[in-house]
Amino acid sequence: DTEVTQTPKHLVMGMTNKKSLKCEQHMGHRAMYWYKQKAKKPPELMFVYSYEKLSINESVPSRFSPECPNSSLLNLHLHALQPEDSALYLCASSQDLGIRVQFFGPGTRLTVL
Amino acid sequence: AQSVTQLDSQVPVFEEAPVELRCNYSSSVSVYLFWYVQYPNQGLQLLLKYLSGSTLVKGINGFEAEFNKSQTSFHLRKPSVHISDTAEYFCAVSGRISTDKLIFGTGTRLQVFP
Numbered sequence: 001d002t003e004v005t006q007t008p009k010h011l012v013m014g015m016t017n018k019k020s021l022k023c024e025q026h027m028g029h030r031a032m033y034w035y036k037q038k039a040k041k042p043p044e045l046m047f048v049y050s051y052e053k054l055s056i057n058e059s060v061p062s063r064f065s066p067e068c069p070n071s072s073l074l075n076l077h078l079h080a081l082q083p084e085d086s087a088l089y090l091c092a093s094s095q096d097l098g099i100r101v102q103f104f105g106p107g108t109r110l111t112v113l
Numbered sequence: 114a115q116s117v118t119q120l121d122s123q124v125p126v127f128e129e130a131p132v133e134l135r136c137n138y139s140s141s142v143s144v145y146l147f148w149y150v151q152y153p154n155q156g157l158q159l160l161l162k163y164l165s166g167s168t169l170v171k172g173i174n175g176f177e178a179e180f181n182k183s184q185t186s187f188h189l190r191k192p193s194v195h196i197s198d199t200a201e202y203f204c205a206v207s208g209r210i211s212t213d214k215l216i217f218g219t220g221t222r223l224q225v226f227p
Contacts, residue, residue, distance in 0.1 A: 004156075042203055042217035043157070049200075056212070090156055095209040100145045104156040 004105035006091050012111045015081060023074040023091030023106045031055075031076040031097045034066060034091040037107070043090055049074060050097050081112045114149045115140040117206045119218035127226050128196055136178075136204030141166040146179055146187040147205040147215070157203065163187060174198070199225045 003024045013019050023032065035043035044110040048056035049068040061098050063085075074091055088109050092102040116139045126132045138144060145164050147159040161172025168180040178189045187204060204218040 006156075011226075040220070042220055043227070045214055048214075056214070100207050100213075100215065101147075101159065101160070101162055102215060104149075106156040 004091055004093055005105050006089075006105040007110050008108060009106070010109045010111075012113065013078065013081065014113050015083075017081075018077070018079045020078065021076040021091075021110075023076075023105055024072055025093040025103070026072055027079075027095075027103070028071075028095065029093035029095050029103075031094045032041055032068065033092040033102065034074070034076055035092065037088040037090055039087075043074075047076075048097070057095065066110060070091075078110075081110075083112050086110055086112045115144060115206045115208055115213070115216050117204050117216055117218040119202075119204055119221050121221050122219065123222045123224065125224045125226065126194055129193050131192050132190065132194050132198075132223065134202050134204075135217060136187045136189065138185050138187065138204075138206045140185075140206065142208050144149065144206050144208060146178075146180060147207075148172065148176070148187075148189050149203045149205060149217075150174075150222065151201045151203065153200070153201075160202075162188070193224050194227060196222070196225050198223060 001107045029038040034046040037043045046060045047066045052068045063080050088107045090107045091105040094102045118137045122203045149161040161170045163170050163180045170172045171177045195214050207213045207215045
């Protein structure tokens with residue numbers, strides 16, 4: 001299995017809602033990443049987990065809360081988002097931090113009303 | 114720190130013509146280099162990578178790239194494009210320390226016309 005899967009594919013939420021994005025990989029990778037991508041822009045790194053521990057937080061607002069329950073799963077909990085948070089959220093994984101080849105999931109298209 | 118520049122935001126080309134997408138990077142240390150492709154409403158797919166060794170790297174879908182250290186470039190080429198190659202192409206660079214991040218260029222939109 002060489003896939004990174006993400007659910008849901010699309011998500012529409014209000015500014016007072018709480019929702020979660022889910023990412024899963026079964027490649028035995030020990031590093032997992034969240035990126036945010038606005039239209040016609042490159043992906044921007046948000047968080048990096050290594051061996052289930054948060055390794056990098058790119059000064060992301062606290063309304064985004066990552067969680068890595070086990071080595072195959074990565075969640076992104078969303079609360080009190082703003083319309084400008086609407087974007088494509090991409091999950092990626094790599095064998096570990098030192099192996100720089102990242103495999104990306106298809107993304108979750110988030111719309112905040 | 115590293116940076117990457119993709120000078121061409123859009124490249125229009127006719128089907129079966131050759132194409133080159135340009136990528137230049139800046140770094141004071143040795144780097145890894147990547148090309149990713151993103152089809153509409155999809156995630157990123159790795160086309161090819163340069164980690165070490167041969168400077169000519171072959172990837173999927175008939176693409177290849179050449180690492181040129183003296184010119185700090187990693188241009189992507191395909192000798193004959195198809196309509197299905199229409200997509201956004203991102204060049205990316207990272208340093209070789211484990212905590213170095215993957216830095217993406219701004220992307221090049223390849224539009225293939227029949």
